[in-house]
Amino acid sequence: MRGSLFGRWLLPVYSALAVILLLIPVVYTIVFSFNASVKSNILWKGFTLENWTHVCDARGVCASVANSLFIGVIATLIATAIGTLMAIALVRFKFRGRALVNILLFLPMATPEVVLGAGLAAQFLAVGFGKGIVTIIIAHVLFCISFVVVTVKARVASLDPALEEAARDLYGSSWQVFWRITFPLLLPGILAAALLSFSLSFDDFIITRFNNGGVETFPIFVYTAAAKGVPAEANVVASAVFILALVIVIVGQASSAARRKRLAREA
Amino acid sequence: MAAGFAEAGADLELVGITKRFPGFTAIEDLDLRIPAGSFFALLGPSGCGKTTTLRLVAGLEQPTAGRILIGGRDVTNVKPYQRPVNTVFQSYALFPHMSVINNVAFGLRRRGIADPYGKAHEALQLVELDHLSNRRPQQLSGGQQQRVALARAVVNRPSLLLLDEPLGALDLKLRRQMQLELKSIQNEVGLTFVHVTHDQEEAMTMADTVAVMNKGAIEQMGAPEELYELPRTAFVANFLGQSNLFTGEVTSSGGPTGAAASIVVAVGGAKIEVPSERAQRHSGRVTIGVRPEKLVLHSSQPKKEAGTNVLGPGRITDVSFSGVSTQYQLVLPGFGLVTVFAQNMVFGPVVNLGAEVWVSWNVDHGFGLLDEPEVAPKFEPDTDTATIAAQARRELMAEIEEG
Numbered sequence: 001m002r003g004s005l006f007g008r009w010l011l012p013v014y015s016a017l018a019v020i021l022l023l024i025p026v027v028y029t030i031v032f033s034f035n036a037s038v039k040s041n042i043l044w045k046g047f048t049l050e051n052w053t054h055v056c057d058a059r060g061v062c063a064s065v066a067n068s069l070f071i072g073v074i075a076t077l078i079a080t081a082i083g084t085l086m087a088i089a090l091v092r093f094k095f096r097g098r099a100l101v102n103i104l105l106f107l108p109m110a111t112p113e114v115v116l117g118a119g120l121a122a123q124f125l126a127v128g129f130g131k132g133i134v135t136i137i138i139a140h141v142l143f144c145i146s147f148v149v150v151t152v153k154a155r156v157a158s159l160d161p162a163l164e165e166a167a168r169d170l171y172g173s174s175w176q177v178f179w180r181i182t183f184p185l186l187l188p189g190i191l192a193a194a195l196l197s198f199s200l201s202f203d204d205f206i207i208t209r210f211n212n213g214g215v216e217t218f219p220i221f222v223y224t225a226a227a228k229g230v231p232a233e234a235n236v237v238a239s240a241v242f243i244l245a246l247v248i249v250i251v252g253q254a255s256s257a258a259r260r261k262r263l264a265r266e267a
Numbered sequence: 268m269a270a271g272f273a274e275a276g277a278d279l280e281l282v283g284i285t286k287r288f289p290g291f292t293a294i295e296d297l298d299l300r301i302p303a304g305s306f307f308a309l310l311g312p313s314g315c316g317k318t319t320t321l322r323l324v325a326g327l328e329q330p331t332a333g334r335i336l337i338g339g340r341d342v343t344n345v346k347p348y349q350r351p352v353n354t355v356f357q358s359y360a361l362f363p364h365m366s367v368i369n370n371v372a373f374g375l376r377r378r379g380i381a382d383p384y385g386k387a388h389e390a391l392q393l394v395e396l397d398h399l400s401n402r403r404p405q406q407l408s409g410g411q412q413q414r415v416a417l418a419r420a421v422v423n424r425p426s427l428l429l430l431d432e433p434l435g436a437l438d439l440k441l442r443r444q445m446q447l448e449l450k451s452i453q454n455e456v457g458l459t460f461v462h463v464t465h466d467q468e469e470a471m472t473m474a475d476t477v478a479v480m481n482k483g484a485i486e487q488m489g490a491p492e493e494l495y496e497l498p499r500t501a502f503v504a505n506f507l508g509q510s511n512l513f514t515g516e517v518t519s520s521g522g523p524t525g526a527a528a529s530i531v532v533a534v535g536g537a538k539i540e541v542p543s544e545r546a547q548r549h550s551g552r553v554t555i556g557v558r559p560e561k562l563v564l565h566s567s568q569p570k571k572e573a574g575t576n577v578l579g580p581g582r583i584t585d586v587s588f589s590g591v592s593t594q595y596q597l598v599l600p601g602f603g604l605v606t607v608f609a610q611n612m613v614f615g616p617v618v619n620l621g622a623e624v625w626v627s628w629n630v631d632h633g634f635g636l637l638d639e640p641e642v643a644p645k646f647e648p649d650t651d652t653a654t655i656a657a658q659a660r661r662e663l664m665a666e667i668e669e670g
Binding site: 094099160162163165166167168169170171172173176180181184185263 | 326349357362374403
């Protein structure tokens with residue numbers, strides 16, 4: 001019975017191994033956030049909660065996290081706003097060069113980050129724009145927009161244009177139609193795009209490295225620290241980010257499941 | 268601004284309306300006047316321009332030329348949200364993120380009308396759905412959604428209510444029920460209803476005036492009985508029910524048939540009489556017709572009497588029983604295929620397949636047409652809305668790419 005042997009043992013074992021392999025780095029990071037390390041956080045020295053309770057004690061950890069959060073939020077807001085408007089325009093309106101824009105959108109996604117980062121750095125140098133937090137934000141907006149447009153476009157395409165026409169027919173001005181019909185119906189897509197662009201911004205290293213001008217974001221801090229030993233507090237931040245993401249996913253899934261259940265019950 | 272509630276419906280007038288899309292003309296120089304308070308149906312096959320006409324009236328499309336007047340006021344350049352017009356969309360277009368009551372109150376709230384929810388509940392009572400006012404649209408059945416869409420439009424008391432094939436998505440039984448409901452609601456609220464449909468039966472049962480549209484123009488307009496009994500063109504004769512059409516030369520005009528004058532047309536060796544007042548043309552080559560249910564089958568040659576036309580003999584080639592009536596197809600040499608509907612007064616078909624038969628009809632039931640039937644192509648041309656739109660889109664895309 002080869003089929004049943006394969007189905008009953010080989011496939012589950014193989015899958016379990018694959019999942020374990022994927023989770024090893026994450027588990028390592030979380031476990032070592034509780035390590036009572038002295039200088040380097042490589043060898044297990046014993047369990048402690050110190051790192052979690054005094055996360056800002058290590059030099060540079062919290063400042064870099066604050067920088068990353070600030071850059072992530074601002075870049076996400078700008079990229080999501082611009083990208084959403086572009087997505088609506090690309091689906092709803094016919095204009096000269098629409099096909100071209102659709103192709104150009106994929107360029108930032110397809111271009112190697114090193115090239116993108118170096119190219120931007122050269123441009124900032126050429127126009128004499130001082131590098132700092134502003135150049136990082138500009139760079140992040142640049143590579144996030146494409147992802148936002150692609151994500152929101154799918155949502156716009158599935159939106160029946162008759163809904164907006166009905167709202168116009170029911171005495172809604174263009175402004176009211178957008179805020180009361182278009183925006184709420186696109187919101188799930190816009191939120192997904194914002195989350196995606198925030199996570200892209202938060203952990204970007206390469207492009208940021210070319211344009212940071214001394215400003216330390218969290219990934220840059222970790223990279224620099226790695227030379228002399230990453231402090232356990234960095235593991236705490238990484239673990240916290242991972243757990244936060246996990247919570248968001250679980251809450252999202254649970255609430256949509258509850259919603260489906262409620263709709264099914266009422267129907 | 269569309270201020271307040273309309274007390275009654277308003278006249279709708281289209282003057283010389285033309286609408287061109289890139290690559291095709293949807294409507295050509297259309298003139299139309301719909302009196303206030305009427306239930307008007309625009310009937311035609313897909314791609315005839317009826318939905319475009321409706322969208323022009325709603326303001327969702329701009330005419331290439333011509334003017335639109337509602338209650339005497341020129342609204343050609345007025346934005347859709349400022350027109351005293353509401354639409355029931357084919358897809359209903361209910362807002363999925365709002366409850367039923369919020370859907371219905373949407374228009375009232377946008378205009379800042381007092382007590383929007385009270386009025387919305389009243390409108391929902393009218394369509395007997397008030398008990399479901401807190402549901403989301405997707406929790407309702409198709410028929411219920413259709414009624415919500417109707418309530419959402421009617422609650423605004425527009426001067427003009429536009430219905431874009433609102434019953435298209437419903438099954439037959441529900442359609443019949445909704446047709447009656449729509450009609451009674453129109454009686455109750457007294458608004459002007461403009462109903463677009465491709466279903467001739469629906470148009471005839473509901474509307475007091477029907478306009479048959481074909482290729483962007485109105486072929487004929489009138490009361491349903493009038494259109495059915497006296498079609499003016501071959502298109503109307505065949506789109507609104509079925510017709511047996513014969514084409515021939517007029518041999519005499521003005522000859523007496525009883526008291527009324529009539530024309531005589533020579534077709535395939537026989538002479539067919541049509542009352543002059545029921546014929547659009549009285550000389551030359553004309554097409555005349557008669558409805559299948561007006562024909563009487565005879566299994567022996569009937570005596571030629573004044574006031575009747577007799578054709579035959581021919582052979583029955585098909586018999587199909589449909590409950591109320593039986594449909595016979597027969598081949599009459601020189602006349603082609605003829606269809607006869609016979610009421611089922613006895614059990615089973617009266618004549619059998621292959622039987623030799625004659626047909627006769629009262630001269631007064633014949634009609635003469637303005638034009639001749641087009642030679643039917645072997646395959647229907649792709650002129651439905653979706654195909655035309657796809658073609659236009661391809662052309663536009665090519666144009667954009669080139670530019």
